[in-house]
Amino acid sequence: MPFEDLKARMALLLEQMVHRPEDMHELQETLREELAELRDSGLPVPRDLVLLEEKLEALLNLPTKGK
Numbered sequence: 001m002p003f004e005d006l007k008a009r010m011a012l013l014l015e016q017m018v019h020r021p022e023d024m025h026e027l028q029e030t031l032r033e034e035l036a037e038l039r040d041s042g043l044p045v046p047r048d049l050v051l052l053e054e055k056l057e058a059l060l061n062l063p064t065k066g067k
Contacts, residue, residue, distance in 0.1 A: 009034060010049065028056045 013034070017027050031053055038045050 006034070006038070024056070025060060028053075028060055031056065 013027060013030055017024065020027070031049070035045055035049060035053060
């Protein structure tokens with residue numbers, strides 16, 4: 001997978017996160033898939049994307065107030 005393709009896909013994903021926050025769970029899954037593809041290919045995973053993955057996991061697994 002060319003690095004430029006990865007950068008383009010990540011830029012699109014981040015843009016979608018900003019403009020479609022209601023789809024955050026779907027976008028989180030897409031990020032997981034992209035990072036898994038990198039790991040499976042033996043390529044280094046950018047630290048900032050790992051941190052984003054961790055933050056999304058923490059954010060999306062928080063219990064909803066009042067429940």
